Amino acid sequence: MTDRGSELAQDFYGRWARLYDLLARRTPGIGTLRRQAAAACRLESGDTVVEMGCGTGANLPYLRERVGPDGTVVGIDFTRPVLEHARDRTAAYDNVHVVRGDATAPPVAGDVDAVLATFVVGMLAEPARAVDDWADLVGSGGHVVLVNAARSKRWYAPPVNALFRAVVVLSTPPTTRLRYDPDPVRQLDERVESAHERLRDRAAAIAEETHALGVVRLTGGRIS
Numbered sequence: 402m403t404d405r406g407s408e409l410a411q412d413f414y415g416r417w418a419r420l421y422d423l424l425a426r427r428t429p430g431i432g433t434l435r436r437q438a439a440a441a442c443r444l445e446s447g448d449t450v451v452e453m454g455c456g457t458g459a460n461l462p463y464l465r466e467r468v469g470p471d472g473t474v475v476g477i478d479f480t481r482p483v484l485e486h487a488r489d490r491t492a493a494y495d496n497v498h499v500v501r502g503d504a505t506a507p508p509v510a511g512d513v514d515a516v517l518a519t520f521v522v523g524m525l526a527e528p529a530r531a532v533d534d535w536a537d538l539v540g541s542g543g544h545v546v547l548v549n550a551a552r553s554k555r556w557y558a559p560p561v562n563a564l565f566r567a568v569v570v571l572s573t574p575p576t577t578r579l580r581y582d583p584d585p586v587r588q589l590d591e592r593v594e595s596a597h598e599r600l601r602d603r604a605a606a607i608a609e610e611t612h613a614l615g616v617v618r619l620t621g622g623r624i625s
């Protein structure tokens with residue numbers, strides 16, 4: 402949690418926490434997407450679910466709805482200011498816990514039924530390894546669900562991807578060298594692809610959906 406990339410990411414999300422929170426909750430269609438992501442975790446009442454990189458907690462109420470009052474929801478993020486939003490958002494629930502920690506070495510032990518990570522793996526240097534660790538955490542029969550944005554592959558992709566590139570460039574924490582080295586869109590595509598691919602390899606039953614003109618993809622899997 403101390404390398405330069407992590408520090409820059411925390412600084413970036415810390416500074417923009419309030420704006421990010423608005424986007425995370427008010428972007429058209431985002432509520433439906435978060436509800437579908439929570440549904441793909443295939444949770445039952447009383448289950449335990451961990452959200453990696455929970456940000457300002459926009460998914461946490463949907464997860465709490467799924468596990469009910471007897472379940473447990475844990476949100477993990479390494480950026481302090483976003484966690485304050487997440488804590489405010491979930492203050493009414495005593496079974497939702499918001500914890501500061503690294504999603505690649507999550508501070509959780511015991512039975513976990515599902516892991517959700519939305520718009521996070523693109524920030525990880527080794528996304529496939531993180532997916533492996535999350536799959537190991539839930540174990541056989543547990544669920545891992547990833548939601549991420551990457552370039553669209555649809556026939557009408559060029560204008561969509563031009564807009565996507567602008568959003569990615571504006572929302573990418575600067576790297577230690579040049580802001581655009583490596584190209585943030587290509588790096589995001591590669592990381593997202595490798596994470597979703599690894600989840601498909603590790604899972605027996607797969608749910609795949611695309612949203613937002615093919616830019617947003619959801620992969621959910623039951624770990625075999």
Ligand SMILES: C[S@@+](CC[C@H](N)C(=O)[O-])C[C@H]1O[C@@H](n2cnc3c(N)ncnc32)[C@H](O)[C@@H]1O
Nearest residue numbers: 414425454455456478479480503504519520524
């Ligand atoms: C784009 S935001 C997504 C937040 C949330 N999942 C959502 O859907 O709104 C990415 C979040 O991941 C967090 N994050 C990135 N890498 C992380 C890591 N290694 N450990 C913990 N949190 C991390 C950032 O602090 C940030 O809050």
